[in-house]
Amino acid sequence: MLEVEGLVAGYAGTPILRDISLRLDRGETVGLLGANNAGKTTLINSLSGIVTPMAGRIIFDGRDVTRATPMQRVEMGIIQVPEGRLVFPEMSVRENLLLGGFCDRARPLRPRQMEKVLALFPRLKERLSQPAGTLSGGEQQMLAIGRGLMAEARVLMLDEPSLGLSPLFVQYIFGIVDQLHKDGLTMLLVEQNLNLTLRHAQRCYVLERGHIAVEGAAEVVKNDPRTRQAYLGL
Amino acid sequence: MIKDDFFKTLASPWLWGIVLLGAMLPMVLSSYYTHILTIALVYVALASAWNIVGGMSGQISLAHSLFIGTGAMLSAALLVKLGINMWAGLVIAAATAGLLGAIIAWIDFRFQLGHLSFVLITLAFAEMASIVVEGWDFLGGASGLLLPQDTGNFLDFQFGGGRGAFWVMLGLATIIVLVNVAILNSPLGYYLRTIRDNEKAAQAIGVNVLRQKTTAMVISAVLTSIVGTAYVRYLTFADPYLLASPVITIEIVLFATVGGLGRAYGPALGALLLVPLGEVLRGKLGGAVPGLHYFIYGIVVIVVILATPSGLLPLFERLFWRRSRMLPKI
Amino acid sequence: MSELWQALAQGVFIGSTYGLLALGMGLVYGVSGVVNFAHGDFISLAMFMCLALFSAFSLDPYVSVLITIPVMTAIGALVYRFLLRPMVGYKFLMVVQLTLGLSLVLQNGILMIFGGQPARTPSIVESKLIILGDVVLRLAHVIACAVAFAMAIGLYVMLRSTDFGRSIRAVHQNAHAAALMGIDVGRVQVMTFALGIGILAVAAALLLPGTPIQPTQGLQYTVITLLVVVLGGMTNFVGIMLGGLVIGISEAMGTVYVSDTLGRLVPYAIFVLIMLFRPQGLTWRAS
Numbered sequence: 001m002l003e004v005e006g007l008v009a010g011y012a013g014t015p016i017l018r019d020i021s022l023r024l025d026r027g028e029t030v031g032l033l034g035a036n037n038a039g040k041t042t043l044i045n046s047l048s049g050i051v052t053p054m055a056g057r058i059i060f061d062g063r064d065v066t067r068a069t070p071m072q073r074v075e076m077g078i079i080q081v082p083e084g085r086l087v088f089p090e091m092s093v094r095e096n097l098l099l100g101g102f103c104d105r106a107r108p109l110r111p112r113q114m115e116k117v118l119a120l121f122p123r124l125k126e127r128l129s130q131p132a133g134t135l136s137g138g139e140q141q142m143l144a145i146g147r148g149l150m151a152e153a154r155v156l157m158l159d160e161p162s163l164g165l166s167p168l169f170v171q172y173i174f175g176i177v178d179q180l181h182k183d184g185l186t187m188l189l190v191e192q193n194l195n196l197t198l199r200h201a202q203r204c205y206v207l208e209r210g211h212i213a214v215e216g217a218a219e220v221v222k223n224d225p226r227t228r229q230a231y232l233g234l
Numbered sequence: 235m236i237k238d239d240f241f242k243t244l245a246s247p248w249l250w251g252i253v254l255l256g257a258m259l260p261m262v263l264s265s266y267y268t269h270i271l272t273i274a275l276v277y278v279a280l281a282s283a284w285n286i287v288g289g290m291s292g293q294i295s296l297a298h299s300l301f302i303g304t305g306a307m308l309s310a311a312l313l314v315k316l317g318i319n320m321w322a323g324l325v326i327a328a329a330t331a332g333l334l335g336a337i338i339a340w341i342d343f344r345f346q347l348g349h350l351s352f353v354l355i356t357l358a359f360a361e362m363a364s365i366v367v368e369g370w371d372f373l374g375g376a377s378g379l380l381l382p383q384d385t386g387n388f389l390d391f392q393f394g395g396g397r398g399a400f401w402v403m404l405g406l407a408t409i410i411v412l413v414n415v416a417i418l419n420s421p422l423g424y425y426l427r428t429i430r431d432n433e434k435a436a437q438a439i440g441v442n443v444l445r446q447k448t449t450a451m452v453i454s455a456v457l458t459s460i461v462g463t464a465y466v467r468y469l470t471f472a473d474p475y476l477l478a479s480p481v482i483t484i485e486i487v488l489f490a491t492v493g494g495l496g497r498a499y500g501p502a503l504g505a506l507l508l509v510p511l512g513e514v515l516r517g518k519l520g521g522a523v524p525g526l527h528y529f530i531y532g533i534v535v536i537v538v539i540l541a542t543p544s545g546l547l548p549l550f551e552r553l554f555w556r557r558s559r560m561l562p563k564i
Numbered sequence: 565m566s567e568l569w570q571a572l573a574q575g576v577f578i579g580s581t582y583g584l585l586a587l588g589m590g591l592v593y594g595v596s597g598v599v600n601f602a603h604g605d606f607i608s609l610a611m612f613m614c615l616a617l618f619s620a621f622s623l624d625p626y627v628s629v630l631i632t633i634p635v636m637t638a639i640g641a642l643v644y645r646f647l648l649r650p651m652v653g654y655k656f657l658m659v660v661q662l663t664l665g666l667s668l669v670l671q672n673g674i675l676m677i678f679g680g681q682p683a684r685t686p687s688i689v690e691s692k693l694i695i696l697g698d699v700v701l702r703l704a705h706v707i708a709c710a711v712a713f714a715m716a717i718g719l720y721v722m723l724r725s726t727d728f729g730r731s732i733r734a735v736h737q738n739a740h741a742a743a744l745m746g747i748d749v750g751r752v753q754v755m756t757f758a759l760g761i762g763i764l765a766v767a768a769a770l771l772l773p774g775t776p777i778q779p780t781q782g783l784q785y786t787v788i789t790l791l792v793v794v795l796g797g798m799t800n801f802v803g804i805m806l807g808g809l810v811i812g813i814s815e816a817m818g819t820v821y822v823s824d825t826l827g828r829l830v831p832y833a834i835f836v837l838i839m840l841f842r843p844q845g846l847t848w849r850a851s
Contacts, residue, residue, distance in 0.1 A: 048744060074746030086741035088734050099734050102727060103746035151746065294657050345840045349656055350599060354790055355839055361787055362832045369825025480783065484664050491661045524680055525672030525779070532668030539662045540650055 001026045001186055002047070002078070002155050007056035009046045015054060016042045018210045024155060029177065029187045031197040031218070034207035035231050040190045041083060043207070044159050047188075048080045049073045060155075074103045077154030083163060083190075085144040089133030093124055096132050096143055100150030109152060117146040120176065138169035145176065156180070157188040162196060174200050194231065198222050206230045237419040244412070253408050260397040266517070268400050274509035275403035276465050280482075281489045281501035282410045283457040286450050288487060289496035290423060292430030293447075294349070296483050297338055297356035300363045301331040301455045303478030305462025307367055310379045310472035315372060320391035324463040328456045335455030339448040360480040367478040379472040391467055399468040406464060407502070410457050414498040417453075426450055427496070488535045494545025503547050508534065566698030571820040572813060577705035579812020580712040583805040584767045585785065586792035587719060588760030594736040594799035596753040597656065598648055601663040604785030605670035606761050610636050610768035611777045612674050615685045624687050625769040632765040640761025644754045667782060675779040687773040704773035711770055715763065716805050723801070732756055736799060791835045797844050810834070 002024040010016035017039045024030050034040050045051040047058065049070040058066045060076060068076070088096050097117060101110040118125040121142045127135060132143055141161060148156050158177070162170045170193075177200055181187065191197040198204060204221040206214040208230035214221050221227055243249060260268045280302065287295050308330060309323030318326075338359065342352055368376045386394030393402050417423040425446040428436040437443050466472050476482065486501075493504025512527030519526050542549055589603050600606075610632050617628040647666065651659050692703035723729035734742040735752045743749050788811065795807030811831050818827030 050740070050743065069748075070743045071746050071748045074744070080744050082741060082744055086738050086744070088737045088741065090737055091730070091733060095730055098727075099730055099742075099745050099747075102731065107727070147745070292657065294660060341840065345843075347839075351839055351843065353599075353657075353660060354794060355836060357787065357790070358832045358836050358839075362829055365825060365828045365832075369823075369828075484668075487661060488665060488668070491658075523676050525675035528668045529672035529676060532665045532670075532672065535665030536647060536662060536669065539658055539665065540647070543654060543658055 001061060002188075003057075003059040004047070005057045005059070007043075007046060007053050007058065009042055009051050009053045009056075011042075011051070016210050017046070020056070020207075020210075020212060022205050022212065022215070024186055024188060026186055027181075027184050028203065029181045029189060029201045031201035031204035031221075032188060032190045032207065033192070033194055033197055033204055033221075033227075033230075035192065037209075038207040038230075039210045040192075040207055041159060044080055044157050044188070044190050047073075047078060047157060071103070074151060075105055077105070077152060078157070079148045079151045079153035079155065080157045081144045081148040081159060081161065083159040085137075085140040087132040087135070087140050087143050087147070090131055092129050093132055093135070093143055094128045096147050097124075097150050100147030101152070103151055106150060106152040110150065113150050113152065117149050120149070120179070121146055138165050138172070141165060141169070141173055142176075145173070149180075153185065155186045155188065157190065159190045160192065161189070162191065162193050170196070194227070235420055236416055240416050240419040243415050253404065256404055257401060260400050265396055268396060270510050270513040270517075272400045272403050272468065273513055274506055275400070275407045276461060276468075277486065277489055277505035277509045278502045279403065279407040279410045279461045280458060281486045281493070281505045282407070282414050283454050283461065284483075284486045285414060285490050285496065285501045286417060286426075286454040286457075289490060289501065290417065290430065291426040291447060291450050292349075292496070293342070294353050294487065295338075295356045295451075295454075296353060296480055296487070297359045297363075298454075298458055298483045298486060299360045299478055299480050300334060301458035302462040302465070302482060303363055303367055303474075304331040304334065305459030306466035306477040307373045307379070307472050307474065309463045310381055310466050311373050313381065314374075314379050319389075320463065320467065321389075324391065324460060327463055328459045331455040331459030331462075332452045335451040336448055339451040340444070343444040343447060357480060360483060364474065364478045364480065367474045374472055374474060376474065378474055381467065381470045381472065384467065384470060391463075393467070395468065395470075399464075402464055403468070406461055410461070411498060411502050413453070413457065417450075418498055422446060422449060430496070485531070488531060492535055492538045492546060494547030497545070497547050500545050500547040503550065504545070507546070567820060569699050571816040573699055573701055574705065575813030575816035576809060577701070577709040577812070578816065579809040580709045580716075580805070581767055581770050581808070582788055582792050582812050583808025584712040584715055584763060584770075585789045586796065586804045586808055587716060587801070588763040589789050590793050590796060590799050590801070590804045591732065592757050592760045593793065595732055595756040596644075596648070598659055598757070599656075599663070599790075600760075601660060601786055602667035602670055602782070603764075603789050604787070605667045605674075605782030606636070606640075607764050607768050607771075607785045608674055608777070608779060608782045609639075609670055610765045611685070611772055612678055612779070613765075614769060614772055615678070615683055615777065618685050625685055625772040626687065626689075629765060629769040632768065633762050636765040637758045637762035640758035641754050643761070644757035648757070649750065649754070667786070671779055671782045678779060680779060682776040682778045684774075684776055685772050690773045702774065704770075708770035711766065713805075715766060716801075719763075720801055728755070788831075791831055794835060795838055 004020055004022045007017055007020040008015050020043060032040055032043065042051055046053055049068055053066055057064055060078060065073060065076065088099065097114055098110060101107055101113055106113065123139055124142055124146055127139065132140065135143060161173050165173065174196060177187065189197055189201055198218045198221065201218055203216065204218055205212050206221060206227050213230040214224050214226050259271060284298050287293055305327045308327040309320055312318040312323040312326065313320050338356065347355060367373045384392045384395045386392050386398060393399050425441050428441055429443055429446060433443060462477065466477060489504035489508055490501035492508060493502065494500025508531055512531060515527040515530065538546060585607065589600060592598055592600060613632045613635065614625040614628040617623040617631060647662060648659065651662060689703045689707060694701040694703055694706060723733060731747045731752050734745065734747055735749050739749050792807040792811050793804060795810055796804030814830050814834055818830035
């Protein structure tokens with residue numbers, strides 16, 4: 001469904017990612033692992049169109065989207081749930097969700113989609129008119145995911161969803177990930193938390209200093225000694 | 235303290251050649267063109283003095299009309315109203331301007347003003363100053379002050395107008411540009427640039443931000459005030475709408491930007507290019523098309539900022555000065 | 565006593581228009597971080613357009629507005645697209661200088677076309693008065709106040725409850741996240757700037773009756789607008805309208821109760837004090 005070939009990307013002319021190739025199949029949950037500074041966020045931002053690739057191709061549904069703008073990608077259904085949630089703090093939960101469904105494709109479907117999201121996160125229903133900035137970290141993460149789902153995501157990319165959350169909330173969020181997977185959503189889980197991701201993804205890629213060090217089924221990645229090496233930076 | 239580059243510049247035959255050649259211009263030019271060049275030199279001096287604050291430490295001060303106004307209106311008022319010799323007036327005005335500069339620098343530091351706040355507060359000070367000047371009879375009020383005829387009596391700060399004024403302005407402009415060179419080659423210049431690039435980091439490495447900023451502001455204010463006094467002597471008429479209005483600061487800022495902010499010769503270049511152009515246009519077409527010269531300044535500024543945001547000086551260097559080493563690269 | 569009410573009423577009426585002027589600037593600052601020092605010259609431009617329309621077709625400013633709004637909006641869009649947008653990523657100060665240059669161009673462009681003499685644009689409401697007890701109100705001021713508040717409320721509702729309004733607020737609160745929502749941040753910035761300039765067309769028509777205009781007035785309007793925006797806390801909608809009232813009233817009170825010179829100093833003094841001691845503006849915000 002989403003394919004990356006030989007991607008080189010970075011900032012201000014300095015490549016951070018070197019020759020990245022990966023693939024997401026329909027309905028799959030794929031983990032993208034790596035230590036800090038491995039290039040995970042650069043990769044997800046290249047997929048969202050925030051970072052323009054220097055070389056390589058990104059193909060979505062058979063179409064070359066390498067040069068597509070962030071807006072065009074959202075329109076196609078490539079949705080990112082950013083690291084640190086980035087909810088709109090001075091807007092209500094409801095308004096945040098409405099903004100999630102801002103793109104032309106999702107806009108007419110907002111009422112239906114809103115119901116779905118609120119059924120998935122009953123906590124948000126209670127807080128609909130509260131400013132998003134007053135929510136707890138876990139609630140903000142729910143809102144960020146809900147906001148992503150409002151866009152009728154075809155590929156949902158979650159950047160560090162467990163960051164800064166209590167273990168209880170982490171469990172809850174990953175429960176939601178499992179549920180979305182059961183519903184057939186294609187997801188990319190960008191995470192630092194190795195064991196957690198290996199449990200919830202079918203396949204994984206391990207990034208190490210801008211290139212893919214290990215890839216394969218979760219079991220394979222788990223047992224590959226290079227995975228630990230990539231993490232420890234050996 | 236001051237790096238050798240400054241002394242190299244001081245000893246440079248190029249510099250003195252240009253200044254000497256400039257000094258001979260009034261001998262060959264008509265009084266009209268001498269007048270235009272005198273005005274251009276006033277702005278060279280003002281823009282270069284402003285550059286010490288606006289260019290080097292990156293604070294866009296719109297308060298400089300306050301200093302020009304102090305130098306011009308206060309010294310004129312002291313002479314006309316109290317009969318105080320203009321040399322003394324020059325010193326009193328310069329000291330007042332320096333004090334005002336120190337106060338502004340202190341406020342900036344004490345309240346940790348951001349760039350925007352600094353622009354706005356200095357603009358508010360400038361507006362207040364122009365209201366005070368227009369409303370206070372001692373400083374001439376809205377009708378301004380007429381100075382006694384310039385008879386060329388040096389002891390009364392008179393230079394005989396025309397050529398005499400030109401040479402005074404040339405001297406002032408040269409000194410202020412050299413002050414720029416000296417500061418850029420001294421620890422102060424280094425500190426100011428550090429502050430401009432990152433004030434927090436400058437503080438963290440032990441730069442006394444208050445002291446450096448205050449020093450820069452006071453030097454700039456004193457020099458600006460002195461130019462103000464000389465300018466009003468040349469004009470003979472202390473016009474509050476020219477000398478104490480924020481518009482003059484905006485002109486200065488734009489000349490400095492067009493030439494190249496923070497560079498020793500940038501503001502001078504900007505003023506030397508734009509003022510004669512503007513004055514000639516005003517002289518030839520001012521009656522028929524008022525405002526044309528400002529209109530053209532505006533267009534030039536926009537085009538320069540969009541096309542070469544670091545100003546015209548780097549462009550000129552590439553064109554003319556590539557091979558020669560007559561001026562240090564600062 | 566009647567003097568007090570008179571000054572108060574006048575202050576409120578003028579202040580509400582100041583508030584409207586400042587809303588445009590606040591919106592633009594919130595969305596693109598641009599402080600437009602040519603703001604007042606755009607007001608001038610709109611006023612002189614009304615004058616030209618009166619000279620050519622004897623149109624009342626209240627009618628001319630139907631023409632000046634779309635024209636000013638289009639000018640705003642073009643200026644942002646071709647002059648300000650290329651400055652994205654530059655130092656803030658370069659943008660300030662660019663708008664100062666723009667101010668010179670506008671002010672003197674107007675001067676070249678219309679000359680420097682103060683001019684008036686007649687309007688049917690110009691000399692109409694409303695008398696309430698001791699207080700004499702000019703109809704033009706009452707209309708200005710009503711329209712300014714109506715527009716402010718309209719803008720507020722637009723920001724709160726339309727998708728365009730929400731996209732403006734989203735870009736203000738987090739431009740990166742807004743882009744991830746599929747919002748075209750550049751387009752929102754252009755449209756907000758155009759909106760801010762379009763509002764000025766209305767404000768210009770409201771200020772015109774009875775007010776002499778001259779090309780050099782732009783900077784004063786810019787400064788008043790800046791005062792109001794800063795008082796309001798830069799991007800706080802209610803704060804900005806409140807700031808407009810404070811400036812309007814202090815100006816009116818100042819000229820009535822203190823000497824003219826001191827009266828004119830009052831707003832600036834208030835401004836400097838607020839800048840120094842309450843840089844977040846007058847209103848309190850739940851942080």
